[in-house]
Amino acid sequence: MAVLAKFTTTASLALALALLPGSALAQQQEPAAASAAQDGADAGRDERTRRADIAPYIEASQVVTAQLQPGDDVLTYTQLAAGVDATIAGRNSAASASLRYERDIGYGDAVDSDTVSGIARASVGLVRQGITLEAGGLASRTSVDASGFSSIGQIGGNEDSTSQIYSVYAGPSVQTRSGPVEISGQYRLGYTRVESPDAVVVAPGEDAVDIFDDSVTHNAALRVGLAPGTVAPVGVGVGAGWNRQDISNLDQRIDDKYVRGDVTLPVSPNVALVAGVGFEDVEVSSRNALLDENDNPVIGPDGRLVTDDSQPRQIAYQTDGLIWDVGVMWRPSRRTSLSATVGRRYGSTTYYGSLSYSPNANSGLSVAVYDNITGFGGQLTDAIDLLGTDFQAVRNPISGDLGGCVIGVTGNNCTLAQLNSLRSSVFRNRGVSASYSAVAGRTSFGLGAGYDRRSFIGGENTVLASIDGVVDESYYVAANIAHQLDRNSGLSAGAYASWFDAGAGDLGDGIGYSASLAYNRDIWRGLTGVAAVGIDGISRDDDLTDYSSASALLGLRYTFD
Structure with missing residues (x-):
């Protein structure tokens, strides 16, 4: 099954590249933020000429890894890899991808391993009526501990606690008009899977959390409206959306539907006030775990809770009623846009917004504030969808693992940095993420930072009751x-x-870190x-073992013309 999963993910990532499908997905609760992201993407795309940069390569390297904690073993292995880095841009299409397969051959106590990693984002215009196909994918490995905390790559040679993550999505977007009426919408179908680690280190007296397995997500939105100044001084619109996530762990489900109307009032050539009101129905449900004769939950061979399919579904969270929001949009130029919104949703006050600033074709700043109810799979596919279509992937030069951020001037470029926790439970997700990338002469650089807060949701009469209201926080x-x-x-x-x-528990804080320096010469x-x-x-x-290691690599890469 592991080989099949790797093959399927590689094929999906290659398909995303081949389709050349970017406009960012309008998160169903954040139309203003999505519009700002799209404006930034359009500004950057206008600067690009048509081009196709495709660089397949093969590598052979020798690696030495010295464990610093908890032991002092020195491991040596040969690393063989093949991959491709590509960026393609046209009038109505754009795509970027970095795909890699790596085979590590260990000597002595070093273990042989195979790794598939990649990130891809594509957008292609299908017809002139404003329809595009969006697609993206991610494959990466991450280290995970008993609290669910994950850190990019294989940390300190602790291979047993390393898990592989796969996520792909695809769907159409439409942006068209009929006379004065503007019509916009999108649909996304996504799939995310996390392989079970062989072993997770657990502190004395603590139980490991239920690690996310897989999920299928559906996200759809449609809006029909009139822009300000067409038939009235103000703009008006009506929209609807649907977010459905089915998580395999305990058959958890998110079902979120809404309808809303909105008004846009220009107060200057660059500033507009926006407001919206509507109705939303949100339901989170799950089944209970299978219990043994002592009423203890049964753990399956993959280390996850076994679902009791004979029991009815139980409601963990439900709310329906009025939703509203008010905000401001500022757009002094095609290169700069800002939106900030406050309102009420999920039974409490909510804040969200975005900033997109591209002073030129070679640099860009992106900031997003978010608040939604989601699962790990839904969060990851949304993050991939908000990634720009013109980027350079950053990899660890020794392990070949993807870095937390990519270098790109549009979109949210820090997809992997937002993983944080691999808990399976549904959560309310609030936070902020920011990234800045620039190319100046012979130098290119990127910087990303963020804060993520997850308040987990569990049914009262299920094993998830113990995590209901538990809050995990992370900074990166x-x-x-x-x-x-x-x-x-x-x-x-x-x-x-x-x-x-x-x-939850006494596992305390965790800090994951990685740093590298590489020199290359033609x-x-x-x-x-x-x-x-x-x-x-x-x-x-x-209470938990620390892992750390230092590594060195010497190798050759051949890049095909």
């Missing part, structure tokens, strides 16, 4: 820089750190030599 920062020293050589460096505070006609050093690890409270 990621940075990378690449500089071309001369025509034949360059330096690159990257660093990532995340802080995690588990709200040798002859596509053949490049690479030397790199790095350190990575995960640190937790005294």
Whole structure:
């Protein structure tokens, strides 16, 4: 099954690239934020000429890893890899992708392993009536501990607690008009899977959390409206949306439907006030776990709770009624847009908004404030969809793992940095994320940071009751820089750190970190030599083992023309 999952994910990522499907997905609760993201993407796309940069490559390297904690083993292995980095842009289409397969051959105590990793985002115009096909995918490995805390890559050589994540989505978007009437909408179908780690280290007296397995998500939205100044001084619109997520763990389900009307009032050429009111019906439900003769939940061979399908579905959260929001939109130019909104949803006050700033074709700032009810799979597919279609993936030069952020001037570029927790439970997700990328002469760099808060939802008469209201919080920062020293050589460096505070149990805080430095030099006609050093690890409270290691690599890469 693992081989099949890897093959399926690789094929899905390749399909996303081949389709050349970017406009960002309008999150159903954040139409203003989606509009701002789209404006930034349009501004950046107008600057691009048609091009196709496709660079397949093969690599052979020798790697030495010295464990710093908890032991002092020195592991050596040969790394063989093949992959492709691609960026394609046309008048009505754009795509970026980085795909890689790696085979590690260990010596002595080092373990052989295979890894598939990749990230892709594409958008293609299908017809002139404003219909595009959007698609994206992600494959990455992450380390996970008993609290659900995850950190990018394989930390400190602790392979048993490493899990593989796959996520893909696709769907059409429409932006058209009939006379003065503007029509916009989109549909997204997504699938996310997390492979079960072989072992998760558990503190004394603590139970490991139920790690997310897989989910299918449906997200649809439609709006019909009139722009200000067409038939009236104000703009008006009517919209509807649906968000459905089916999570395999305990058969959890999110079913969220809404209808709403909105008004846009211009107060200056660059500023408009917006307001909306509507009705929403949200329901979160699940089944209970199968219990043994002692009323203890049964754990399956994959380490996850076994669902009792003979029991009826139970409601964990339900609300319906009036929703509203008011806000402001500022758009002084095609390169700058800002939206900020406050309202009431999910029975409480909600805030969301976005900032998109692209001073030129080579730099961009993106900030998003979000608030929604989702699961791990829904959050991840949304993050991929908000990724721009023109980016350069950043990889750890030693492990080949994707970094927390990519370098791109549009969109939310820190998809992987937002993983944080692999708990299976549905949660209310609030936070802020920001990323900045720029290319200046021979230097390119990116910086991302964010805060994520998850308040979990569990049914009263189920095993999830113990986590109802539990809050996990995390902060992350990621940075990378690449500089071309001369025509034949360059330096690159990257660093990532995340802080995690588990709200349940006595597992305490966790800190995951990684840093690397690499030097590359062109040798002859596509053949490049690479030397790199790095350190990575995960640190937790005294009840759990810390892992850290230092590594060095010396290798060759051949890039095909």
